[in-house]
Amino acid sequence: MQKINNPEQLIEWKQNVLSKRPLYKKTIVVSSGTCGQASGSLQIIEALKHELEKRNLEKTIGIKITGCHGFCELEPNIIIYPGDIFYKKLESKNIQKVVEETILKDKIIPSFIYEDSRTGKKFSQQKEIPFYKKQMRVLTENNLKVDPTNIEDYLALDGYQALANVLFNMTSEEVIAEIKDSGLRGRGGGGFPTGKKWEICREFESETKYIICNADEGDPGAYMDRSLLEGNPHSVIEGMIIGAYAIGASEGIIYVRGEYPLAVKHVRIVLEQAKKFGFLGKSIIGSEFQFDIHMIQGAGAFVSGEETSLMASIEGRRAFPSQRPPYPAQEGLWGKPTNINNVETWANVPLIINKGAEWYSEIGTKNSKGTKIFSLVGKINNTGLVEVPMGIKLREIINNIGGGIKDNKKFKAVQTGGPSGGCIPADKLDLSIDFESLTKVGSMMGSGGMIVMDEDTCMIDVARYFLNFTQEESCGKCVPCRIGTRQLVDILTRITKGKGDKKDIEKLTDLSRSIKDGSLCALGQTAPNPVLTTIRYFRDEYEAHIKEKSCPALVCKDLIIYYIEPEKCVGCLLCLKDCPVDAISGERKKVHVIDQELCIKCGACLEVCPPKVSAVSKYTGNKRDRILEKASRQRVKK
Amino acid sequence: MSGLNKDHGKLIHMLHDTQKKFGYIPAHSISQISGELKISESEIFGVLTFYKAFALEPRGRHLITICMGTACHVRGGVQIVEEMERKLNIKVGKTTANRKFTLETVNCLGCCAIGPVVVVNGKYYSNITIKKVDAILKEYQESE
DSSP states (O other): OOOOOSHHHHHHHHHHHHHHSOOOSEEEEEEOSHHHHHTTHHHHHHHHHHHHHHTTOTTTEEEEEESOOSOGGGOSOEEEETTTEEEOSOOGGGHHHIIIIIIHHOOOOGGGSEEOTTTOOEEOBGGGSHHHHTSOOTTTGGGGTOOTTOHHHHHHTTTTHHHHHHHHHOOHHHHHHHHHHHTOBOTTTTOOBHHHHHHHHHHSOOSOOEEEEEEOOOSTTOOHHHHHHHHOHHHHHHHHHHHHHHHTOSEEEEEEOTTOHHHHHHHHHHHHHHHHTTSSBSSGGGSSOOBEEEEEEOOSOGGGGSHHHHHHHHTTSOOOOOOSSSOTTTSOGGGSOEEEEEHHHHHHHHHHHHHOHHHHHTSBOSSSBSEEEEEEEESBSSOEEEEEETTOBHHIIIIIISOSBGGGOOEEEEEESGGGSEEEEGGGTTOBOSHHHHHHTTOOOTTOEEEEEETTOOHHHHHHHHHHHHHHHOOSOSHHHHHHHHHHHHHHHHHHTTOOOTTHHHHHHHHHHHHHHTOSSHHHHHTTHHHHHHHHHOHHHHHHHHHSOOOTTSOOGGGEEEEEOTTTOOOOSHHHHHOTTOOEEOOTTSOOEEOTTTOOOOOHHHHHSOTTTOOEEEEEHHHHHHHHHHHHHHHHHO | OTTSOGGGGHHHHHHHHHHHHHSSOOHHHHHHHHHHHTOOHHHHHHHHHHSTTOOSSOOOSEEEEEEOOHHHHHTTHHHHHHHHHHHHTOOTTOBOTTSOEEEEEESOOSOGGGOSOEEETTEEEOSOOHHHHHHHHHHHHTTO
């Protein structure tokens, strides 16, 4: 195939792709994003190839290697079509059986299919699994169908048709009107209306304009952008080209986070393909429009996800934010009008053009349209990427899609919006998930991280974690952010060590306000959110740490002890052998004892103590004091 | 911004290449880049120390990276870091005296479902517990 010179050729090519496809009797789709590969998908692929070759099946049975399927908990997983059979957590030694039973005899292997841990119900089909069934996968569904490195897979799903439509049937104003009508808002966190943003940039006159795809996904616990870039990168590229046409940009940059090697690799491949087939470069699809994209790899600085810092980083400088106005639309990269959108925003664009603004705007709430991908992680049963319509209730995401809390523990809070967001407590579970509602409760949409926390999570420890993060990542330009976040970390650390002062809560609140007011960019303006929301919803936990010197969630090391229950210990020597500081004494079949003075509270004993015995407990507060007192009395006696 | 030479944009790219080639940014590379891009050495130094991807000292033969993302944190990532520090007898960011291991942390690798995550020389290890740390290290200690 060569360069596409007109829309008819594009359609012809698609038909050609469809008609020339080998007619496999069955196709095995292997989820092989970063999580999949980390869990062994590459070994699964090898084993499959080997097994099919051995039986001379490679011509009748196809293997498709795709990006992430979203259900990260069950990696490595495969789906067999037709039949939609979903096998989870496979190992290479299982592959022979898969081929023998399911591929050759159409028999479903019960031990490989998904079982709902709460209801005990089994599901053999991917679409029937509650985790998938209750989602609305308009963006992520194609991850199951596309080999990201094969442009033909994307074409078969009407890839680049939206671009052809835009270039030949729409003016740039019409494209912008369509995006405005759809109600699409920026998915990177700010939620600014995308069409409006394009319009502003379009109106500034300049010979050179830039568009940027912000793929510097830095929020810890959020990875939907990674998944889109790994799994369906052409959709992002197509969105960018459409945006460039609407705005009148001639150059695009995709800034990919350096910590995502697979995404970097796939973007590099698809950019080459798009150039080769005439979707980038001069005279795109034979039109007069010309545009090119190149990729820049991030170098590990969280602040470069902020738009002005991102541009500084592209210019080869330290990623310092700058004062706005001038906004990037006026004076952005290299001083030229620039439009920046996030990966997920760009991926929505071809979808809106193909299906229409009306279709899109019917999904979601009045002010938040479309779907949003969340990364549902932490103490939840079904960890993974979930795509849901805006306006869905938090409870639905956590209970129905997420399958509830791990190990039947009690739900405590969900943290949204990354380090800029906040913790939402249990009594807000009926909250509608949209831009406004999340802001109202003190959190934010952010890029879509949703970290679920159970009763074993200490909220002060979580606040300290985030502040530690923002403190380290603060670029240092604004004093309130640089020094203020350091002070917040110091105070929080003091509290977790049991050295908190009565006035600390007040101090944290005051300081947080000053940091919010005195910082130039969103990093500083939102950094105190984790502190403010945990104080707002979990004040009692702060008070327990400060007044009673106890950590109710049994997390803060300085406030807890590990203790071996004498009536439960069977004297198996396991913990004794594993203790890194030899703090445990005892003999076989005799009760073991932890020397509290030597113990470094690493938790190794708790981890190795067999679940049947579970003799190791953690204590805080009064109970801890009583045990310590008893231990010291015994020491004196000796 | 407008006053900048567009070549300036090549700086981070060149630093990436240098880092990849040597495993760190040697002083002679800084002067070389400075000459090529007409950017002062002090500015290059400022830029490279700003970003975590670049190191001024050579790293050990095996690079151990522990994910410190939120999901890994709530699943006990801190204990893994502490155990690694104990086992290797170095702090995060340092290299063992025999230049065998360098221990680093990263903010999030985006594979939160399988945390805590440890990466050694690009190979991912999932659902790490304190007990598994030893086994991972042994794999590389015995690889000589």
